[in-house]
Amino acid sequence: MAMHFDITDFRLFINIAETSSLTRGAERSFLSVPATSNRIKNLEDNLGMKLLERSAQGVTLTNAGKTYLQHARIILAQLEMLTGDLQEFAVGLKGQFRLLANTTAITEYLPPVVGEYLKTHPDVHIDLRERLSDDIVRSVRDGSAELGVVSGSVVTDGLQSVLLVSSRLMVIAPLGHPVLERREVFFKEALQYAFVSLLEGSAINVFLSRAASALHIPMTIRVQVASQDAIFRMVEAGAGIAVVPHACYTRLKGQQQIGACTLLDPWALRTFQLCAQDFDGLPTFAREFANSLVEYHRPALTDAPPA
Missing domain, CATH: 3.40.190.290 (D-Maltodextrin-Binding Protein; domain 2)
Structure with missing residues (x-):
């Protein structure tokens, strides 16, 4: 099964997980709630598994969602390090x-x-x-x-x-x-x-x-x-x-x-x-x-x- 990942999805999912809310996660990510819901649905469809459980109290992460969150944080941290290192190379440092x-x-x-x-x-x-x-x-x-x-x-x-x-x-x-x-x-x-x-x-x-x-x-x-x-x-x-x-x-x-x-x-x-x-x-x-x-x-x- 081919899985496709997106940096915006990583950041959005982290924001949702940290706020336990689609609405507040959308605000942090500067996205509308409908756009956020659509991105999460497409993400879950692409992966073939649920990442979030929705309820009146907010959202909670499934076990798959917890794993996704862990790797999303690692990948974004590595990307930030890569960006910084490449910038130093670019200016000859x-x-x-x-x-x-x-x-x-x-x-x-x-x-x-x-x-x-x-x-x-x-x-x-x-x-x-x-x-x-x-x-x-x-x-x-x-x-x-x-x-x-x-x-x-x-x-x-x-x-x-x-x-x-x-x-x-x-x-x-x-x-x-x-x-x-x-x-x-x-x-x-x-x-x-x-x-x-x-x-x-x-x-x-x-x-x-x-x-x-x-x-x-x-x-x-x-x-x-x-x-x-x-x-x-x-x-x-x-x-x-x-x-x-x-x-x-x-x-x-x-x-x-x-x-x-x-x-x-x-x-x-x-x-x-x-x-x-x-x-x-x-x-x-x-x-x-x-x-x-x-x-x-x-x-x-x-x-x-x-x-």
């Missing part, structure tokens, strides 16, 4: 864009730029989400995200992209751990030890699991934690070794009793690119963010130590 990135980009390369941008654009919202690089490319390509930061050799055909930074992955371990006896190791050598990692499903976790599978060597994960900071604490405590970006190691090593060695695998030197369907076609506020991100990382295009 607000904006929103979706930015997708992997774990490393979110923790190491985006925070300073995102923070500064939001300070200078208080009415712009960035919908930042963590995704794998292949998923990011698909989302930018199909238009469900305006911008994406991807890493590795992911194919970005059909998109515009610009290099942000290159970063080498490092193995970290507590001081004295056998893996630190050499300054450089291959991933297959590190896989003989137990690992501390981010939670299952995180981009870097999936990336490393795939690398281990390609070597046909199981990756033993002893502990999974929610942040890079927690990884460092667990590694220092002897729970295992971990693979982290060089930028992360530089930021978090501090005074902790942790050492690091470089991963020599070709895939361990990862490039990060910012991609979009068309940078010039982005909304002004999104294009300004993209420019800020590129300019911020231009002075230090690589944070990778010598391989």
